[in-house]
Amino acid sequence: MIPIQHFLVLSSIIFSLGIYGVLARRSAVLILMSIELMLQAVSINFIAFAVYLYPEQFTGLIFAIFVITIAAAELGLALAIVLRIFRNKATANVDEVDVLKW
Amino acid sequence: MSYEEVIFYFVAALTVLGGLGVVLARNVVHSALFLIVALMAVAAVFILLSAEFLAIVQILIYGGAVTILILFAMMLTRVRDMPGALDGPQRPFAALAAAAFLAISILAVVSAEWPGETEEITVIAFSDLGDKLFRNWAAPFEVASLVLLVALIGAIILARGEEGE
Numbered sequence: 001m002i003p004i005q006h007f008l009v010l011s012s013i014i015f016s017l018g019i020y021g022v023l024a025r026r027s028a029v030l031i032l033m034s035i036e037l038m039l040q041a042v043s044i045n046f047i048a049f050a051v052y053l054y055p056e057q058f059t060g061l062i063f064a065i066f067v068i069t070i071a072a073a074e075l076g077l078a079l080a081i082v083l084r085i086f087r088n089k090a091t092a093n094v095d096e097v098d099v100l101k102w
Numbered sequence: 103m104s105y106e107e108v109i110f111y112f113v114a115a116l117t118v119l120g121g122l123g124v125v126l127a128r129n130v131v132h133s134a135l136f137l138i139v140a141l142m143a144v145a146a147v148f149i150l151l152s153a154e155f156l157a158i159v160q161i162l163i164y165g166g167a168v169t170i171l172i173l174f175a176m177m178l179t180r181v182r183d184m185p186g187a188l189d190g191p192q193r194p195f196a197a198l199a200a201a202a203f204l205a206i207s208i209l210a211v212v213s214a215e216w217p218g219e220t221e222e223i224t225v226i227a228f229s230d231l232g233d234k235l236f237r238n239w240a241a242p243f244e245v246a247s248l249v250l251l252v253a254l255i256g257a258i259i260l261a262r263g264e265e266g267e
Contacts, residue, residue: 014144020200036137037121083178
């Protein structure tokens with residue numbers, strides 16, 4: 001039996017890779033890919049806790065389903081916004097889109 | 103070391119490799135392909151956790167839809183020809199933040215006492231999951247479908263653009 005810590009450490013590693021990607025990348029599409037990685041880490045955590053700690057309840061699994069649903073909605077909407085920005089400003093790099101910056 | 107652990111370490115190594123590829127690859131299309139590797143390896147992790155339904159959903163939604171959507175967005179925003187699309191000057195800070203988070207969370211995982219050390223993972227039947235989802239979680243399910251609908255309409259309106267443009 002694999003201990004639960006293994007899964008938690010794996011998801012921590014994936015989540016920190018996602019943090020690095022979000023902060024280091026400049027193109028909005030690449031940032032969204034890193035956000036997908038972070039959401040995956042969250043799903044692993046939810047399912048690991050659901051399976052190991054409360055196997056008779058399904059809360060973690062249901063939440064993982066919702067995470068996947070919201071991730072799909074978020075990605076579709078975010079990519080539409082990115083396309084819109086690209087059409088208006090001819091760039092998708094987040095540090096060149098600074099109209100709201102004071 | 104049991105065969106379960108061997109499989110877990112293989113899948114975990116594949117996941118981390120894919121994640122590293124996503125954030126470090128110098129070619130954006132390679133980055134998207136590494137994302138597919140990472141997502142499929144995460145589906146294998148779900149199977150190891152006996153959540154088969156989620157593994158199937160993962161392969162269908164992420165392998166089928168999300169990566170294709172990302173590749174299309176890359177094509178339409180011409181990320182490959184864009185100067186400086188990869189990494190900004192904030193790279194060391196990003197590495198620092200990620201390393202700090204990793205250290206703190208691994209410390210927390212290792213130092214905590216985990217109750218309920220199960221010997222055997224109880225395999226969850228599809229029918230039980232569906233039963234719970236549509237009985238106990240019906241209202242959140244409806245809200246999630248509303249969110250999807252709003253995101254769909256919003257994405258269409260945003261991507262279509264204004265009249266007479």
